[in-house]
Amino acid sequence: MTGAGSSIESVTAPGQNATLQPGTYEIEVRSEQGLAATSDNRTVTLTRRSTNGLTTYAGTEADRAGLGSAAAVRDAIESGALSRSERVTANDTVVYAVNASGLTGLPAARNATPETGADLDRLDGIEFGVRPSAGEDEVTANGANGEIPRDSTAHVDETGLYVVADGTDALPSDGKAEPGAEFTAAFRVTDDRLREASSDAPGGHRVTSTVTFVDPERNGPSGGADRIASGGPVGAARRPVP
Incomplete structure:
Protein backbone atom coordinates (compact mmCIF):
# COMPACT_ATOMS: atom_id res chain seq x y z
CA MET A 1 0.00 0.00 0.00
CA THR A 2 1.74 3.19 -1.17
CA GLY A 3 0.89 6.81 -1.94
CA ALA A 4 -1.47 9.41 -0.52
CA GLY A 5 -5.03 8.26 0.07
CA SER A 6 -4.08 4.59 -0.11
CA SER A 7 -6.57 2.01 1.07
CA ILE A 8 -6.76 -1.71 1.73
CA GLU A 9 -9.14 -3.43 -0.68
CA SER A 10 -8.65 -7.05 0.35
CA VAL A 11 -6.91 -9.22 2.91
CA THR A 12 -5.85 -12.84 2.48
CA ALA A 13 -6.41 -14.85 5.63
CA PRO A 14 -5.54 -18.44 6.56
CA GLY A 15 -8.18 -21.15 6.59
CA GLN A 16 -10.21 -23.13 4.10
CA ASN A 17 -11.97 -20.11 2.59
CA ALA A 18 -9.45 -17.40 3.63
CA VAL A 29 0.47 1.38 8.68
CA ARG A 30 4.07 2.55 8.22
CA SER A 31 5.22 4.96 5.54
CA GLU A 32 8.80 5.77 4.59
CA GLN A 33 9.95 8.51 2.23
CA GLY A 34 13.64 9.20 2.15
CA LEU A 35 14.83 9.58 5.74
CA ALA A 36 11.34 10.36 7.05
CA ALA A 37 9.20 7.59 8.48
CA THR A 38 5.70 7.81 9.95
CA SER A 39 3.34 5.22 11.32
CA ASP A 40 -0.21 5.01 12.59
CA ASN A 41 -2.61 2.35 13.78
CA ARG A 42 -6.35 1.83 14.07
CA THR A 43 -8.68 -0.90 15.25
CA VAL A 44 -11.59 -2.37 13.32
CA THR A 45 -14.29 -4.73 14.57
CA LEU A 46 -15.77 -7.34 12.24
CA THR A 47 -19.14 -8.96 12.92
CA ARG A 48 -20.85 -11.87 11.23
CA ARG A 49 -22.96 -11.15 8.15
CA SER A 50 -26.56 -12.34 7.78
CA THR A 51 -29.40 -12.91 5.32
CA ASN A 52 -32.52 -11.64 7.05
CA GLY A 53 -35.41 -11.50 4.59
CA LEU A 54 -36.88 -10.48 1.24
CA THR A 55 -39.66 -7.90 0.86
CA THR A 56 -41.61 -6.87 -2.25
CA TYR A 57 -42.39 -3.17 -2.70
CA ALA A 58 -44.67 -1.75 -5.39
CA GLY A 59 -46.29 1.51 -6.40
CA THR A 60 -47.57 3.50 -9.35
CA GLU A 61 -46.15 6.80 -8.05
CA ALA A 62 -42.49 5.75 -8.13
CA ASP A 63 -40.48 7.00 -11.11
CA ARG A 64 -38.51 4.03 -12.41
CA ALA A 65 -35.92 6.35 -13.95
CA GLY A 66 -35.31 7.89 -10.52
CA LEU A 67 -34.48 4.58 -8.84
CA SER A 79 -41.60 8.75 1.09
CA VAL A 94 -41.75 -3.24 -8.43
CA VAL A 95 -38.74 -3.56 -6.13
CA TYR A 96 -37.57 -6.82 -4.62
CA ALA A 97 -35.52 -5.81 -1.55
CA VAL A 98 -33.20 -8.35 0.05
CA ASN A 99 -32.27 -7.53 3.64
CA ALA A 100 -28.73 -8.93 3.88
CA SER A 101 -25.42 -7.64 5.17
CA GLY A 102 -21.95 -8.36 3.86
CA LEU A 103 -22.77 -8.60 0.14
CA THR A 104 -20.62 -5.76 -1.21
CA GLY A 105 -17.32 -7.62 -0.88
CA LEU A 106 -18.31 -10.34 -3.36
CA PRO A 107 -18.76 -8.15 -6.48
CA ALA A 108 -15.82 -5.96 -5.42
CA ALA A 109 -13.51 -8.98 -5.19
CA ARG A 110 -14.62 -10.10 -8.65
CA ASN A 111 -14.62 -6.60 -10.16
CA ALA A 112 -18.19 -7.24 -11.26
CA THR A 113 -20.55 -4.79 -9.56
CA PRO A 114 -24.04 -5.62 -10.92
CA PHE A 128 -31.98 -14.26 -7.33
CA GLY A 129 -35.04 -15.19 -9.37
CA VAL A 130 -38.82 -15.16 -9.61
CA ARG A 131 -40.99 -18.16 -10.54
CA PRO A 132 -44.59 -19.40 -10.27
CA SER A 133 -45.27 -20.50 -6.69
CA ALA A 134 -46.57 -23.95 -7.67
CA GLY A 135 -44.06 -26.62 -6.66
CA GLU A 136 -42.19 -24.38 -4.19
CA ASP A 137 -41.25 -27.38 -2.02
CA GLU A 138 -39.51 -28.99 -4.99
CA VAL A 139 -37.78 -25.72 -5.87
CA THR A 140 -36.45 -25.36 -2.33
CA ALA A 141 -35.07 -28.88 -2.51
CA ASN A 142 -33.22 -28.48 -5.81
CA GLY A 143 -32.08 -24.90 -5.23
CA ALA A 144 -33.59 -23.33 -8.37
CA ASN A 145 -34.82 -19.78 -7.84
CA GLY A 146 -36.44 -18.90 -11.16
CA GLU A 147 -35.81 -16.11 -13.67
CA ILE A 148 -34.29 -12.66 -13.26
CA PRO A 149 -36.96 -10.04 -14.13
CA ARG A 150 -36.55 -8.86 -17.71
CA ASP A 151 -34.99 -5.40 -18.23
CA SER A 152 -34.44 -5.05 -14.48
CA THR A 153 -31.78 -3.03 -12.69
CA ALA A 154 -29.85 -4.16 -9.61
CA HIS A 155 -28.22 -2.29 -6.73
CA VAL A 156 -26.01 -3.78 -4.02
CA ASP A 157 -24.84 -1.87 -0.95
CA GLU A 158 -24.15 -2.46 2.74
CA THR A 159 -27.87 -2.94 3.45
CA GLY A 160 -28.55 -5.62 0.85
CA LEU A 161 -29.73 -6.12 -2.72
CA TYR A 162 -32.46 -4.26 -4.64
CA VAL A 163 -33.89 -5.54 -7.94
CA VAL A 164 -36.07 -2.97 -9.75
CA ALA A 165 -38.48 -3.79 -12.60
CA ASP A 166 -41.64 -2.59 -14.30
CA GLY A 167 -44.78 -4.47 -13.33
CA THR A 168 -45.01 -6.06 -16.78
CA ASP A 169 -41.50 -7.50 -16.39
CA ALA A 170 -41.40 -8.24 -12.65
CA LEU A 171 -43.08 -11.64 -13.06
CA PRO A 172 -41.91 -14.41 -15.44
CA SER A 173 -45.07 -14.51 -17.54
CA ASP A 174 -44.20 -12.59 -20.73
CA GLY A 175 -46.78 -10.01 -19.67
CA LYS A 176 -49.57 -12.59 -19.74
CA ALA A 177 -49.97 -13.47 -16.06
CA GLU A 178 -53.47 -14.56 -15.10
CA PRO A 179 -55.17 -12.54 -12.34
CA ASP A 191 -20.60 -18.47 -1.98
CA ASP A 192 -18.78 -20.61 0.61
CA ARG A 193 -17.00 -17.63 2.18
CA LEU A 194 -20.22 -15.66 2.65
CA ARG A 195 -21.93 -18.70 4.12
CA GLU A 196 -19.01 -19.39 6.48
CA ALA A 197 -19.02 -15.76 7.68
CA SER A 198 -22.76 -15.83 8.31
CA SER A 199 -24.66 -15.99 11.58
CA ASP A 200 -27.51 -17.77 9.74
CA ALA A 201 -28.53 -21.34 10.44
CA PRO A 202 -27.53 -23.89 7.74
CA GLY A 203 -30.95 -23.52 6.12
CA GLY A 204 -31.05 -19.74 6.51
CA HIS A 205 -29.16 -18.73 3.37
CA ARG A 206 -32.36 -18.60 1.25
CA VAL A 207 -35.22 -16.11 1.70
CA THR A 208 -38.43 -15.65 -0.29
CA SER A 209 -41.36 -13.31 -0.88
CA THR A 210 -44.67 -14.35 -2.46
CA VAL A 211 -46.85 -11.96 -4.48
CA THR A 212 -50.13 -12.28 -6.39
CA PHE A 213 -50.76 -10.71 -9.78
CA VAL A 214 -53.97 -8.67 -9.98
CA ASP A 215 -55.71 -6.94 -12.89
CA PRO A 216 -55.76 -3.13 -12.44
CA GLU A 217 -58.77 -2.83 -14.76
CA ARG A 218 -60.76 -5.20 -12.58
CA ASN A 219 -59.61 -3.92 -9.20
CA GLY A 220 -59.21 -0.18 -9.74
CA PRO A 221 -56.12 2.04 -10.22
CA SER A 222 -54.20 0.37 -7.42
CA GLY A 223 -55.21 -3.12 -8.51
CA GLY A 224 -56.68 -3.75 -5.09
CA ALA A 225 -53.10 -4.33 -3.98
CA ASP A 226 -52.43 -4.94 -0.33
CA ARG A 227 -50.27 -1.90 0.40
CA ILE A 228 -48.68 -2.18 3.81
CA ALA A 229 -47.15 0.75 5.68
CA SER A 230 -43.82 1.59 4.10
CA GLY A 231 -40.58 1.25 5.97
CA GLY A 232 -36.93 0.46 5.40
CA PRO A 233 -36.29 -3.10 4.27
CA VAL A 234 -33.22 -3.38 6.44
CA GLY A 235 -32.18 -2.67 9.98
CA ALA A 236 -29.16 -0.74 11.10
CA ALA A 237 -26.19 -1.43 8.87
CA ARG A 238 -23.43 -3.50 10.41
CA ARG A 239 -19.82 -3.86 9.37
CA PRO A 240 -19.70 -7.23 7.56
CA VAL A 241 -16.97 -9.80 7.63
CA PRO A 242 -15.17 -9.48 4.25
Whole structure:
Protein backbone atom coordinates (compact mmCIF):
# COMPACT_ATOMS: atom_id res chain seq x y z
CA MET A 1 0.00 0.00 0.00
CA THR A 2 1.74 3.19 -1.17
CA GLY A 3 0.89 6.81 -1.94
CA ALA A 4 -1.47 9.41 -0.52
CA GLY A 5 -5.03 8.26 0.07
CA SER A 6 -4.08 4.59 -0.11
CA SER A 7 -6.57 2.01 1.07
CA ILE A 8 -6.76 -1.71 1.73
CA GLU A 9 -9.14 -3.43 -0.68
CA SER A 10 -8.65 -7.05 0.35
CA VAL A 11 -6.91 -9.22 2.91
CA THR A 12 -5.85 -12.84 2.48
CA ALA A 13 -6.41 -14.85 5.63
CA PRO A 14 -5.54 -18.44 6.56
CA GLY A 15 -8.18 -21.15 6.59
CA GLN A 16 -10.21 -23.13 4.10
CA ASN A 17 -11.97 -20.11 2.59
CA ALA A 18 -9.45 -17.40 3.63
CA THR A 19 -12.11 -15.71 5.78
CA LEU A 20 -11.30 -13.42 8.69
CA GLN A 21 -13.06 -14.52 11.85
CA PRO A 22 -15.29 -12.03 13.72
CA GLY A 23 -13.40 -9.98 16.27
CA THR A 24 -11.41 -6.79 16.79
CA TYR A 25 -8.26 -6.33 14.72
CA GLU A 26 -5.48 -3.77 14.92
CA ILE A 27 -4.24 -2.31 11.63
CA GLU A 28 -0.80 -0.71 11.59
CA VAL A 29 0.47 1.38 8.68
CA ARG A 30 4.07 2.55 8.22
CA SER A 31 5.22 4.96 5.54
CA GLU A 32 8.80 5.77 4.59
CA GLN A 33 9.95 8.51 2.23
CA GLY A 34 13.64 9.20 2.15
CA LEU A 35 14.83 9.58 5.74
CA ALA A 36 11.34 10.36 7.05
CA ALA A 37 9.20 7.59 8.48
CA THR A 38 5.70 7.81 9.95
CA SER A 39 3.34 5.22 11.32
CA ASP A 40 -0.21 5.01 12.59
CA ASN A 41 -2.61 2.35 13.78
CA ARG A 42 -6.35 1.83 14.07
CA THR A 43 -8.68 -0.90 15.25
CA VAL A 44 -11.59 -2.37 13.32
CA THR A 45 -14.29 -4.73 14.57
CA LEU A 46 -15.77 -7.34 12.24
CA THR A 47 -19.14 -8.96 12.92
CA ARG A 48 -20.85 -11.87 11.23
CA ARG A 49 -22.96 -11.15 8.15
CA SER A 50 -26.56 -12.34 7.78
CA THR A 51 -29.40 -12.91 5.32
CA ASN A 52 -32.52 -11.64 7.05
CA GLY A 53 -35.41 -11.50 4.59
CA LEU A 54 -36.88 -10.48 1.24
CA THR A 55 -39.66 -7.90 0.86
CA THR A 56 -41.61 -6.87 -2.25
CA TYR A 57 -42.39 -3.17 -2.70
CA ALA A 58 -44.67 -1.75 -5.39
CA GLY A 59 -46.29 1.51 -6.40
CA THR A 60 -47.57 3.50 -9.35
CA GLU A 61 -46.15 6.80 -8.05
CA ALA A 62 -42.49 5.75 -8.13
CA ASP A 63 -40.48 7.00 -11.11
CA ARG A 64 -38.51 4.03 -12.41
CA ALA A 65 -35.92 6.35 -13.95
CA GLY A 66 -35.31 7.89 -10.52
CA LEU A 67 -34.48 4.58 -8.84
CA GLY A 68 -30.89 4.55 -10.01
CA SER A 69 -29.27 3.60 -6.71
CA ALA A 70 -29.96 1.74 -3.48
CA ALA A 71 -30.25 5.08 -1.68
CA ALA A 72 -32.86 6.30 -4.20
CA VAL A 73 -34.89 3.13 -3.65
CA ARG A 74 -34.82 3.62 0.11
CA ASP A 75 -35.90 7.26 -0.32
CA ALA A 76 -38.88 6.12 -2.42
CA ILE A 77 -39.84 3.63 0.28
CA GLU A 78 -39.54 6.19 3.06
CA SER A 79 -41.60 8.75 1.09
CA GLY A 80 -44.39 6.24 0.47
CA ALA A 81 -43.95 6.16 -3.32
CA LEU A 82 -43.19 2.46 -2.85
CA SER A 83 -45.03 0.36 -0.25
CA ARG A 84 -44.74 -3.21 0.91
CA SER A 85 -47.14 -5.22 -1.19
CA GLU A 86 -48.47 -8.74 -1.44
CA ARG A 87 -49.99 -7.98 -4.86
CA VAL A 88 -48.54 -6.60 -8.08
CA THR A 89 -50.19 -5.02 -11.12
CA ALA A 90 -48.86 -4.35 -14.61
CA ASN A 91 -48.94 -0.61 -13.83
CA ASP A 92 -46.62 -0.86 -10.82
CA THR A 93 -42.94 -0.23 -10.42
CA VAL A 94 -41.75 -3.24 -8.43
CA VAL A 95 -38.74 -3.56 -6.13
CA TYR A 96 -37.57 -6.82 -4.62
CA ALA A 97 -35.52 -5.81 -1.55
CA VAL A 98 -33.20 -8.35 0.05
CA ASN A 99 -32.27 -7.53 3.64
CA ALA A 100 -28.73 -8.93 3.88
CA SER A 101 -25.42 -7.64 5.17
CA GLY A 102 -21.95 -8.36 3.86
CA LEU A 103 -22.77 -8.60 0.14
CA THR A 104 -20.62 -5.76 -1.21
CA GLY A 105 -17.32 -7.62 -0.88
CA LEU A 106 -18.31 -10.34 -3.36
CA PRO A 107 -18.76 -8.15 -6.48
CA ALA A 108 -15.82 -5.96 -5.42
CA ALA A 109 -13.51 -8.98 -5.19
CA ARG A 110 -14.62 -10.10 -8.65
CA ASN A 111 -14.62 -6.60 -10.16
CA ALA A 112 -18.19 -7.24 -11.26
CA THR A 113 -20.55 -4.79 -9.56
CA PRO A 114 -24.04 -5.62 -10.92
CA GLU A 115 -26.04 -2.79 -12.48
CA THR A 116 -28.63 -4.81 -14.38
CA GLY A 117 -30.51 -8.03 -13.80
CA ALA A 118 -28.35 -9.65 -16.46
CA ASP A 119 -25.22 -8.63 -14.51
CA LEU A 120 -26.71 -10.12 -11.36
CA ASP A 121 -27.49 -13.35 -13.17
CA ARG A 122 -23.82 -13.68 -14.15
CA LEU A 123 -22.49 -12.99 -10.63
CA ASP A 124 -21.46 -16.30 -9.10
CA GLY A 125 -22.01 -16.56 -5.35
CA ILE A 126 -25.51 -15.14 -4.93
CA GLU A 127 -28.70 -16.06 -6.78
CA PHE A 128 -31.98 -14.26 -7.33
CA GLY A 129 -35.04 -15.19 -9.37
CA VAL A 130 -38.82 -15.16 -9.61
CA ARG A 131 -40.99 -18.16 -10.54
CA PRO A 132 -44.59 -19.40 -10.27
CA SER A 133 -45.27 -20.50 -6.69
CA ALA A 134 -46.57 -23.95 -7.67
CA GLY A 135 -44.06 -26.62 -6.66
CA GLU A 136 -42.19 -24.38 -4.19
CA ASP A 137 -41.25 -27.38 -2.02
CA GLU A 138 -39.51 -28.99 -4.99
CA VAL A 139 -37.78 -25.72 -5.87
CA THR A 140 -36.45 -25.36 -2.33
CA ALA A 141 -35.07 -28.88 -2.51
CA ASN A 142 -33.22 -28.48 -5.81
CA GLY A 143 -32.08 -24.90 -5.23
CA ALA A 144 -33.59 -23.33 -8.37
CA ASN A 145 -34.82 -19.78 -7.84
CA GLY A 146 -36.44 -18.90 -11.16
CA GLU A 147 -35.81 -16.11 -13.67
CA ILE A 148 -34.29 -12.66 -13.26
CA PRO A 149 -36.96 -10.04 -14.13
CA ARG A 150 -36.55 -8.86 -17.71
CA ASP A 151 -34.99 -5.40 -18.23
CA SER A 152 -34.44 -5.05 -14.48
CA THR A 153 -31.78 -3.03 -12.69
CA ALA A 154 -29.85 -4.16 -9.61
CA HIS A 155 -28.22 -2.29 -6.73
CA VAL A 156 -26.01 -3.78 -4.02
CA ASP A 157 -24.84 -1.87 -0.95
CA GLU A 158 -24.15 -2.46 2.74
CA THR A 159 -27.87 -2.94 3.45
CA GLY A 160 -28.55 -5.62 0.85
CA LEU A 161 -29.73 -6.12 -2.72
CA TYR A 162 -32.46 -4.26 -4.64
CA VAL A 163 -33.89 -5.54 -7.94
CA VAL A 164 -36.07 -2.97 -9.75
CA ALA A 165 -38.48 -3.79 -12.60
CA ASP A 166 -41.64 -2.59 -14.30
CA GLY A 167 -44.78 -4.47 -13.33
CA THR A 168 -45.01 -6.06 -16.78
CA ASP A 169 -41.50 -7.50 -16.39
CA ALA A 170 -41.40 -8.24 -12.65
CA LEU A 171 -43.08 -11.64 -13.06
CA PRO A 172 -41.91 -14.41 -15.44
CA SER A 173 -45.07 -14.51 -17.54
CA ASP A 174 -44.20 -12.59 -20.73
CA GLY A 175 -46.78 -10.01 -19.67
CA LYS A 176 -49.57 -12.59 -19.74
CA ALA A 177 -49.97 -13.47 -16.06
CA GLU A 178 -53.47 -14.56 -15.10
CA PRO A 179 -55.17 -12.54 -12.34
CA GLY A 180 -54.76 -14.41 -9.07
CA ALA A 181 -51.57 -16.18 -10.14
CA GLU A 182 -48.97 -16.40 -7.36
CA PHE A 183 -45.24 -15.96 -7.83
CA THR A 184 -42.32 -16.43 -5.47
CA ALA A 185 -39.19 -14.27 -5.51
CA ALA A 186 -36.18 -15.99 -3.95
CA PHE A 187 -32.65 -14.98 -2.98
CA ARG A 188 -29.93 -17.44 -2.01
CA VAL A 189 -26.29 -17.15 -0.92
CA THR A 190 -24.13 -19.85 -2.50
CA ASP A 191 -20.60 -18.47 -1.98
CA ASP A 192 -18.78 -20.61 0.61
CA ARG A 193 -17.00 -17.63 2.18
CA LEU A 194 -20.22 -15.66 2.65
CA ARG A 195 -21.93 -18.70 4.12
CA GLU A 196 -19.01 -19.39 6.48
CA ALA A 197 -19.02 -15.76 7.68
CA SER A 198 -22.76 -15.83 8.31
CA SER A 199 -24.66 -15.99 11.58
CA ASP A 200 -27.51 -17.77 9.74
CA ALA A 201 -28.53 -21.34 10.44
CA PRO A 202 -27.53 -23.89 7.74
CA GLY A 203 -30.95 -23.52 6.12
CA GLY A 204 -31.05 -19.74 6.51
CA HIS A 205 -29.16 -18.73 3.37
CA ARG A 206 -32.36 -18.60 1.25
CA VAL A 207 -35.22 -16.11 1.70
CA THR A 208 -38.43 -15.65 -0.29
CA SER A 209 -41.36 -13.31 -0.88
CA THR A 210 -44.67 -14.35 -2.46
CA VAL A 211 -46.85 -11.96 -4.48
CA THR A 212 -50.13 -12.28 -6.39
CA PHE A 213 -50.76 -10.71 -9.78
CA VAL A 214 -53.97 -8.67 -9.98
CA ASP A 215 -55.71 -6.94 -12.89
CA PRO A 216 -55.76 -3.13 -12.44
CA GLU A 217 -58.77 -2.83 -14.76
CA ARG A 218 -60.76 -5.20 -12.58
CA ASN A 219 -59.61 -3.92 -9.20
CA GLY A 220 -59.21 -0.18 -9.74
CA PRO A 221 -56.12 2.04 -10.22
CA SER A 222 -54.20 0.37 -7.42
CA GLY A 223 -55.21 -3.12 -8.51
CA GLY A 224 -56.68 -3.75 -5.09
CA ALA A 225 -53.10 -4.33 -3.98
CA ASP A 226 -52.43 -4.94 -0.33
CA ARG A 227 -50.27 -1.90 0.40
CA ILE A 228 -48.68 -2.18 3.81
CA ALA A 229 -47.15 0.75 5.68
CA SER A 230 -43.82 1.59 4.10
CA GLY A 231 -40.58 1.25 5.97
CA GLY A 232 -36.93 0.46 5.40
CA PRO A 233 -36.29 -3.10 4.27
CA VAL A 234 -33.22 -3.38 6.44
CA GLY A 235 -32.18 -2.67 9.98
CA ALA A 236 -29.16 -0.74 11.10
CA ALA A 237 -26.19 -1.43 8.87
CA ARG A 238 -23.43 -3.50 10.41
CA ARG A 239 -19.82 -3.86 9.37
CA PRO A 240 -19.70 -7.23 7.56
CA VAL A 241 -16.97 -9.80 7.63
CA PRO A 242 -15.17 -9.48 4.25
